[in-house]
Amino acid sequence: MSQQFIDTARQPTSLSLLVRQVRYEAEGINSYELVHPLGEQLPPFTAGAHIDIHLPNGMTRQYSLCNAPHERHRYVIAVLRDEAGRGGSKALHDTLQVQGLTTVGAPRNNFHLAADAKKVILLAGGIGVTPMKSMAHALEAAGVPFELHYCARNEGCVAFREQFDTDWAHGQLHFHHDRGVPSDGLDIAGLLREPEAGTHVYYCGPSGFMKACAAATSHWARGTVHFEHFKAPEPEPASVSPAPAPGSFQLKIASSGVMLDVPPDKSIAEVLDEAGIHIETSCQAGLCATCKIRYLEGEVDHRDYILDEAEHGQWLTACVSRATSGVLVLDL
The missing domain is CATH 3.40.50.80 (Nucleotide-binding domain of ferredoxin-NADP reductase (FNR) module)
Known part of the structure; x- marks a missing residue:
């Protein structure tokens, strides 16, 4: 099958969309139809894509688009209210109302259909x-x-x-x-x-x-x-005493040579942000690749659930990845 090419560089990074319809779909599940307030076409997407929903309480959550990719007039997501979750699904159920506006990120796809599948x-x-x-x-x-x-x-x-x-x-x-x-x-x-x-x-x-x-x-x-995982997998129970938490390491910014210390209790994304280098983040769990950064040197302990083996050779996720070498050189 053919896959539509989408030039993501030309897409807006965020959109303010109108909640046109909220529909009960199943036990605990509502679907949300989002449209452009002026009836304009929305950026295209391919099957398997998701969008970020920016909630009023400051949370950002990712939800897969479930409507047909040829539909350019709407995005449809479906959300299960998880009473035991981190609060995102409950906040969405409680705050997204018909005729309200919500901010969403442009579609991204890490779960493509293979073009050569029979x-x-x-x-x-x-x-x-x-x-x-x-x-x-x-x-x-x-x-x-x-x-x-x-x-x-x-x-x-x-x-x-x-x-x-x-x-x-x-x-x-x-x-x-x-x-x-x-x-x-x-x-x-x-x-x-x-x-x-x-x-x-x-x-x-x-x-x-x-x-x-x-x-x-x-x-x-x-x-x-x-x-594709929609939440981070539960860790396997350890049969022996767990290994100690990874220690500190350094980041080197390739363009400037600046060195930054990453302590055990902070992520790469947090350290970069504190240094004034803003990296867009979303899930904070290695599920969405929003914070994907290319690295040039060093050994990485990849803890994400989204990048494949080939990508691990040159990319890391700044929200969860750690270093097993003393220094990581980032292509920033």
Whole structure:
């Protein structure tokens, strides 16, 4: 399939959009339709893209666009209210109201559809369905065969059911309800046991779902498996005493030669900001690549969940990355 090229350099960095509609989609899930206040077209996006929502309380959160990429008149996101979360989803549910304005970042995509896929398998766990829905629309439009497996606790937790219950010429949709018992849901390992030539797999969902998908695709060819975390994975329990926290290191700014000390309790982004070098940040958890910086020298302890192996050779995420060498030279 062909992928639309988007010149991000020409896009505005932020937009003030009108909340045209708030719609109840499923248990705890609302969708939000955002449009230009004057009815103008919005910057284009590709399937898998997300936008930053800047909330009135100062929080910034990332949400996948779930509508069809050919739609230039609106952005649609869906948000699960997480009572046990960091407060972003609750703030959004409480503050985004119809006819209100909200500031959003221009679309960014770290979860692209592969241009050479002959078939695509989409695996969605809960609210992880949002990027998959946009991908389904794009694949349908491109005529690429796909399967979408939507895993949810029960029927009441399925968002966008009316839109999914339509005639798809190129896609097959399957709903799996486990009633809170994962073993009663989709047999992910069985589904993905035999890799198919030309087939790509995409998955997104909660921690346990992500682990199951990772295990089930471990034998698939490199470059055919793609995933996106919507929250930082829970750390594995340590079988031995945890290693001590990494110590301090130095940053060298390549353009000026300025040296900056990074203590154990501060991130690279925080130290740069204190030195008057502003780096845009968003998730603060290594999930969105907003704070991606090129480094020229040094050894990096990459703690992100967004950059691939090739990118790790020249990029770091300033919100979570640390150094295992004494000095990191940044291309700033």
